[in-house]
Amino acid sequence: MVLVVNELTDDSEHESPDHPERPGRVEAAMAAVQELHLGSDLIVAPAYSATRSELTRVHDAGYLDELGAFCYGGGGDIDQDTYATFDSWSIATRAAGAGLSVVRELQRRGEGVGFVASRPPGHHALRDRAMGFCLLNNVAVSAAALVSQGERVAIIDWDVHHGNGTQQIFWDEPHVLYVSMHQWPLFPGSGAAGEVGGRLALGSVVNVPLPAGATGDVMRRALDDVVAPVVDAFDPTWVLVSAGFDAHHLDPMADLCLSDGDFAQMSLAVSHYATAPGRLAFFLEGGYDLGALQASVRATLSSALGAPHDGEPPTNGGPGGAQLATITAQRDAALASWTQIFDEEDSR
Amino acid sequence: MNDINSIAVGFDGSDESELALRWAAHLAREVDANLTVLHAAGILERLGAPFSHEVTPQVVAAIMAEEGLDATRYHWVVEEGDACSALLHCAQAPHHAQLLVVGSRGHGKRPGMMIGSVSLELVQHASVPVVVVPGC
Structure with missing residues (x-):
C-alpha cells in the first residue's frame, strides 16, 4: 500500500512561537509518517502552490487580493x-496546493492513501474571511477541483471544531457531501444537527454535535449508524477527511476524550467509505498537543494502510449516545429531500 | 421612529471595544434601554493569557458601575464563534436588539485594513442600525 504525502515546505520562522498553531505541528505529523517505515511505499508529491483559478473556486477574488496584500504588507492579527x-500567503497557497498535488498523484497512480501534512489548517476559512487559524480552505480547494472534473466528493470532518468554512462553501453544492462530528457547543458556534444544507443541496450536510466528554464509542457509532447510510446513498467517487486531532483527550483546545486508538478505528471506518483504490486522502486540520498529534496521525495512517494499531486502546463510556437518535431522525428527513434531488438529476 | 428598548454591544476586552461598551452603556442609560453585552469567544480563549484579554463578568460590571448603568439593565452573554455572527444573532430572538454597537477595530489590527473587520461586515449584513464607535 502506498502513502502519498506532500513535500514538506514550511520552513518559515514563526513570529509567535508559543501560539498553538505552529510549524512543530507539521513536524510531529511527518515524524508519525516516518514511524511507519514505509520505505519505497512512501511517495512524496511535489511541492506546488495553488493557482488563483484553483483558489477562486472556493474563495472570493476580493478576499484573496486582500489577504495577499495584508500578508505582503507585513501581516498582523486578523481576529x-x-x-x-x-x-x-506563500505558506497558505502551498498548503492548498499540497492537497491538489496529493490528489493528482493518487489519480496518476490509481492506488494508495493520501496525507496532506500542511498548515495552517483550513476548515474554518470562509469564502471571504479567515478565521480560527485558517486562511485558505485546503480541503475545499481539493474537493472543488475534483467536482470540476465531474467527481462526487464526501468530506468527513472529525476535527473537534465544526468546519464552518467548508460547510458554508459547499452549502448549496449537491456534488459534495459534508459530514462533521464535533464538540458542541464550542467554537465556531455552528454545526447544529439541524444544519443540513441549502435549498439546492438539502441533506448534503450532516452535522453530529457531541457533548463534552464524549468518547470514541460514540464517534464510531456515529460513523457506522448515522454517517455510513448517507455516504452509501451519496456514493462518493472520492473521500477526503478533514483530519483534526484536537478531539484527543490530551489536547488543550476542547473536551472530547478520544484516544489514538479511536482515531485508528475511525480511520478504518472512513477507509471503507472509499469505493475504489487511490481515492482517499487525509488533510491535517487541528491538533495542538504534539505528542497526541503524532500518535494519532500514526494511528490514522497505519489503520488506513491496513496495519494493526499498537497504541492506546479505544475509549468507551462517555456521553453523547442519546443525541445520535435525534440526529438520525433529522438526517433521514434531509436525506429524503436530497435523494430526490439526485434522482431528478440522474433522470435528466 | 420607534423607541430603542434593546441595544447589543460587542466586547472583546480591547481598548476599542471598551470605548464601544462605555458609549453603549451611556446610551442605554439615557434612553432607558436594556443592554446586551456580548463576548464572542474564540479558539484561544480557553488557553487564557497571553493569548486572550481578560474578559470576565467582573470586568464588565466594573465598567457598567462607572457608567452608572444598573445591574438590572444589562446582561452578559458569551457565545462561541466569531463576533460578527454572534452580534447579528443579537438582533434576533431572544435579544431582539434594535441597535448594534461595536468598536472600530478589535485586537491589534492595523487601521485601514478591511480584512477581519467586524464593523465592516456587520454594517454589510445587519438588519438593524449599527453604530461603530471610533477608537482613540
Whole structure:
C-alpha cells in the first residue's frame, strides 16, 4: 500500500512561537509518517502552490487580493485567534496546493492513501474571511477541483471544531457531501444537527454535535449508524477527511476524550467509505498537543494502510449516545429531500 | 421612529471595544434601554493569557458601575464563534436588539485594513442600525 504525502515546505520562522498553531505541528505529523517505515511505499508529491483559478473556486477574488496584500504588507492579527505574517500567503497557497498535488498523484497512480501534512489548517476559512487559524480552505480547494472534473466528493470532518468554512462553501453544492462530528457547543458556534444544507443541496450536510466528554464509542457509532447510510446513498467517487486531532483527550483546545486508538478505528471506518483504490486522502486540520498529534496521525495512517494499531486502546463510556437518535431522525428527513434531488438529476 | 428598548454591544476586552461598551452603556442609560453585552469567544480563549484579554463578568460590571448603568439593565452573554455572527444573532430572538454597537477595530489590527473587520461586515449584513464607535 502506498502513502502519498506532500513535500514538506514550511520552513518559515514563526513570529509567535508559543501560539498553538505552529510549524512543530507539521513536524510531529511527518515524524508519525516516518514511524511507519514505509520505505519505497512512501511517495512524496511535489511541492506546488495553488493557482488563483484553483483558489477562486472556493474563495472570493476580493478576499484573496486582500489577504495577499495584508500578508505582503507585513501581516498582523486578523481576529482574536488568527494571524498572518509576511510569509503566510506563500505558506497558505502551498498548503492548498499540497492537497491538489496529493490528489493528482493518487489519480496518476490509481492506488494508495493520501496525507496532506500542511498548515495552517483550513476548515474554518470562509469564502471571504479567515478565521480560527485558517486562511485558505485546503480541503475545499481539493474537493472543488475534483467536482470540476465531474467527481462526487464526501468530506468527513472529525476535527473537534465544526468546519464552518467548508460547510458554508459547499452549502448549496449537491456534488459534495459534508459530514462533521464535533464538540458542541464550542467554537465556531455552528454545526447544529439541524444544519443540513441549502435549498439546492438539502441533506448534503450532516452535522453530529457531541457533548463534552464524549468518547470514541460514540464517534464510531456515529460513523457506522448515522454517517455510513448517507455516504452509501451519496456514493462518493472520492473521500477526503478533514483530519483534526484536537478531539484527543490530551489536547488543550476542547473536551472530547478520544484516544489514538479511536482515531485508528475511525480511520478504518472512513477507509471503507472509499469505493475504489487511490481515492482517499487525509488533510491535517487541528491538533495542538504534539505528542497526541503524532500518535494519532500514526494511528490514522497505519489503520488506513491496513496495519494493526499498537497504541492506546479505544475509549468507551462517555456521553453523547442519546443525541445520535435525534440526529438520525433529522438526517433521514434531509436525506429524503436530497435523494430526490439526485434522482431528478440522474433522470435528466 | 420607534423607541430603542434593546441595544447589543460587542466586547472583546480591547481598548476599542471598551470605548464601544462605555458609549453603549451611556446610551442605554439615557434612553432607558436594556443592554446586551456580548463576548464572542474564540479558539484561544480557553488557553487564557497571553493569548486572550481578560474578559470576565467582573470586568464588565466594573465598567457598567462607572457608567452608572444598573445591574438590572444589562446582561452578559458569551457565545462561541466569531463576533460578527454572534452580534447579528443579537438582533434576533431572544435579544431582539434594535441597535448594534461595536468598536472600530478589535485586537491589534492595523487601521485601514478591511480584512477581519467586524464593523465592516456587520454594517454589510445587519438588519438593524449599527453604530461603530471610533477608537482613540
